[in-house]
Amino acid sequence: MEATTKECDGLTEIRCLIREFLNGKEGTPKVRKYISSAIEDDSLLLIYLKGRNYRVKHAWETLKKNAEVRFNDYPEVFPEYPPELLYPLLKKGFAGVLKARDKFGRRIICVNAEEWNPDEISMDQLTAGCTHFMDRVLLDEDAMTNGIVYVQNNDGLGWKHVKEYTLPVMLRLLNIFWYSYPLKVGGVYHINCPSYARYLNIIIKPFLSKKLKERFIISTVNDKKFTYLNEKLSPKILPKFLGGDLENEDAFEMDFFLP
The missing domain is CATH 1.10.8 (Helicase, Ruva Protein; domain 3)
Structure with a gap:
């Protein structure tokens, strides 16, 4: 062209x-x-x-x-190939890109963090997989034209998960995925967070840009479960782990991140 x-x-x-x-x-x-x-x-x-x-x-x-x-x-999270341990995790429904777009035509990336066991897959391995997947997102026309929305379900997360989010780890995630990828991020929604996860938000918030602060939303389990998310995204297009109507195989483009 x-x-x-x-x-x-x-x-x-x-x-x-x-x-x-x-x-x-x-x-x-x-x-x-x-x-x-x-x-x-x-x-x-x-x-x-x-x-x-x-x-x-x-x-x-x-x-x-x-x-x-x-x-x-952070060369440790940019290996030549993503960790093989991640593919079984993806097939279990840990993460995926929805078939549907939001009302603005944006791609919707969903993560079910409850499927992640830090004893089996380290934060470094998880992040290494994410860098490969984000490189894949850069090749998607809708994502580049209209942007993306990121939604993460944190129901079932315990202390062994939360303790992985040290300040250096959170700054690494911020520096990589916000500042070094040319994606238009329309929203970052962390749903059903354990109440003590709000402390992580307090720690990282001073390092967020004004734009990201406006688009970064954390809701706890006590915040009426999926009420806020359903105001943004219809349950008709969401998987069940996000309060939607669909099974994972119906909601996700199952081969989007697979080799």
Whole structure:
């Protein structure tokens, strides 16, 4: 497909910013190598441009941030292949992308955290799987055009789950999935959280951007279960673990994250 004028102009501008970076001394060798290959990859650059609404500086900063978290800051959660332990977990309904979209056409990513046992799959392994899956989401036209909504059911989570969310872990999740992926995030809904999970929110909240604070919602088990979520998303499109009407196989695109 022939590139539009907006795309051509965006590609020209972002390449100028990349060349400025490469002509300087900034960046580790691995980051510079990744950025050097990116400058020749129209499809990759367009993902960042489109995801950042063709705000070229923001697109470039996100691409650079992605390279830095991938190779400098958190290489342990960017393995070449996702942990194999995650695929059985996915088949059990731990996570998936819904067949339906919300009223704004956004993709809906759902997680049933109750299916995660930290004794079997570490937080590092879980995060490593998520980076691979997010790379897959970047290839989805609806996600890139309209954005995404993230919904997580936390019913059944206990202390062994909550203690995994240390401040460094939460900052890693924030730096990777909010700042280094060019996705338009319409909402982040944590449903049925144990009451003490509110303390995690208190800890991480100072580090959230103003925009994310507005879109980050935590409701506890005492907050009328799925009432808030059902105001945002119809039960007709949701799996049962989110208070919806559907079995997982009817709600999810079952092969979206599978190899």
